[in-house]
Amino acid sequence: MKKVKFNIQGMTCSSCSAHVENAVKKLDGIQKASVNLLSNNMEVEYDEKILNNNKIIEAVTQAGYGASEDTNKKEVEPKKDKMKDVLKSMKKRLIVSICFLIPLMYIAMYHMFYEWFGLPIPEFINNMFHGNENAFIFAFTQFLLLLPIMYVNRNYFIVGFKHLFKATPNMDSLIALGSTAATAYGIFAIYMIGYGLGHNNLELVQRYSMDIYFESAGTILTLITVRKIFRNKI
Numbered sequence: 001m002k003k004v005k006f007n008i009q010g011m012t013c014s015s016c017s018a019h020v021e022n023a024v025k026k027l028d029g030i031q032k033a034s035v036n037l038l039s040n041n042m043e044v045e046y047d048e049k050i051l052n053n054n055k056i057i058e059a060v061t062q063a064g065y066g067a068s069e070d071t072n073k074k075e076v077e078p079k080k081d082k083m084k085d086v087l088k089s090m091k092k093r094l095i096v097s098i099c100f101l102i103p104l105m106y107i108a109m110y111h112m113f114y115e116w117f118g119l120p121i122p123e124f125i126n127n128m129f130h131g132n133e134n135a136f137i138f139a140f141t142q143f144l145l146l147l148p149i150m151y152v153n154r155n156y157f158i159v160g161f162k163h164l165f166k167a168t169p170n171m172d173s174l175i176a177l178g179s180t181a182a183t184a185y186g187i188f189a190i191y192m193i194g195y196g197l198g199h200n201n202l203e204l205v206q207r208y209s210m211d212i213y214f215e216s217a218g219t220i221l222t223l224i225t226v227r228k229i230f231r232n233k234i
Contacts (some may be wrong), residue, residue: 001031001050006056008040009066010159012228013171015073016065019220023063024056041070053083090229093152097222101215104145107138108215132202135209139190146183175224182217 001125011017017035020042029050035042044056053069060067106113107129109232114121121130129138150157162175163169189208 001045003043003045004056005052005070006042006044006053006060006072008035008042008060009068011035011037011065013037013215015091015170016095019063019168019170020060020065020067020091023059024230027051027055027059031055037084042067063170064163087229090225094222094225094229096152097149097218101218104142104149104218105215107142107145108212111208132197132205132209135193135205136190136197138194138209139186139212142212143186143190145218146186146214146218149218149221150183151181153225154230156224158223173222179217179220182213182220185211186214 008020011020014037017037021033021035022046024030024042024044027046027159029047031047042060046056057067058070064126110125110129111121120201122152127136129141156172157176157180160170160172160174162171164176189212192208193205196208197200
């Protein structure tokens with residue numbers, strides 16, 4: 001029996017590690033396969049008369065992930081540096097996300113905020129975003145504020161849909177589906193608001209101006225980034 005350690009790329013959750021582990025365990029000649037999500041590696045014990053490293057790497061690749069043999073025994077410091085770079089990148093994404101999420105949430109929920117505290121709505125906000133006549137500006141401004149959040153967190157969509165199309169959905173797939181659904185419905189609502197304003201159907205305008213979920217998409221992406229930062233710090 002031969003024991004080999006592999007570096008695995010593309011794992012983001014326990015579902016990912018389970019997919020990798022199951023894909024390798026299906027191979028003939030595998031005695032043992034153990035995936036560590038936190039260190040992004042996999043230890044495999046197999047019969048070298050039946051199997052080899054290339055076939056194992058191919059199985060991981062077909063499952064939708066990357067793999068390479070871990071030949072460097074003294075890789076502790078490079079891994080730490082790589083993790084620092086990953087955390088630094090996620091922190092930048094989080095800062096950008098929060099900077100746009102705060103005004104997005106404010107515009108989406110300002111009427112509730114002032115109602116809760118019994119305060120009058122500021123004149124500028126009232127003239128710009130309040131009422132059916134401003135419904136299009138109200139909705140489209142939220143969409144514009146969401147776009148930077150989606151862009152900096154685009155990796156969730158790239159990885160998530162990639163695994164979804166390969167029939168190996170993971171946590172990123174759920175994130176991508178949830179935020180895409182909220183965004184798509186919000187865009188549909190913008191069209192309905194425009195239609196209602198163009199045909200003087202104020203009832204339609206009011207209904208869809210209350211059904212915009214751009215802030216939900218932004219919140220999903222931002223909170224998941226927070227979770228991943230804490231998970232990688234622990």
